[in-house]
Amino acid sequence: MEVSEIVLRGGLGSLLAGMGTGLGALPIFFLRRMSPAVETTLLSLAAGIMLAAAAFSLLIPGLEAAEMRGYGSRVATLIIAAAVLAGGGFFWLAHHFLPHEHFVKGREGPESGSAPPAPAAGLAGPDATTIRRLWLFIVAICLHNFPEGLAVGAGFGQDDLGASIALALGIAIQNMPEGFIVAAALVALGYGVRLSFWLALLTGLIEPVGGLVGAAAVALVQPALPWALGLAAGAMIFVVAGEMIPETHRKGFESRATIGLLCGFALMLMLDGLI
DSSP: OOHHHHHHHHHHHHHHHHHHHHHHHGGGGTOOOOOHHHHHHHHHHHHHHHHHIIIIIIIHHHHHHHHHTTOOHHHHHHHHHHHHHHHHHHHHHHHHHSOEEETTTEEESTTTTSOOOOOOTTSOHHHHHHHHHHHHHHHHHHHHHHHHHHHHHHHTTSSOHHHHHHHHHHHHHHHHHHHHHHHHHHHHTTOOHHHHHHHHHHHHTHHHHHHHHHHHHHHHOGGGHHHHHHHHHHHHHHHIIIIIHHHHTSSSOHHHHHHHHHHHHHHHHHHHHHO
């Protein structure tokens, strides 16, 4: 494929995936909150979709792409394994050095255990704290969404258009419950419904940024396709293992979380096989 075609497909595919966040946030105008059991089920469903997408739409095509470029099966396996570790390691470093705040786990990053900084001049204490928490949430959500966009963009660098579309559709579906969870959490923190919806939508739009990065990297350096797919898979696995699964096991609904993850995995498997 031409460079422009890969970038265009990757950008549009990741935009579609990111818009799923805004679509999922729409019910916040009618339903202000969800029960912890439903939230756990939806989040675990999204985690299962992401795990399956990493396996079937990134890792397996990555192995095939490496072998098509002349590497033997053992070398191809080592390349993808190294890329997975590099992708996960990169986002571990990002989480370690960028301060951010999760809806359940609280603050992470440098000085996460220290007292919050003093309010900025001209801002009342509660307002300053609220604004600071808002930006920490936005950073956390962007850290979560960027590797998804990277995965979709890199996925469109492969020749199998059906697998690329299935990946983008799967990420869009898993973004829907995530969009509502983000908007509902912001409403619970005291933000207005409209602001919460637009913030949820905007956080989803970080995915086209990652998509363009992934697609451009693959388009400009074709031999990098196996590495790009492996890196994206590692980043997604890190997000699922480090962020989503711990969140689903903090409210006492472990059985629901397990069933939801299995259902999401099966759903993505069907998407990958049927499209």
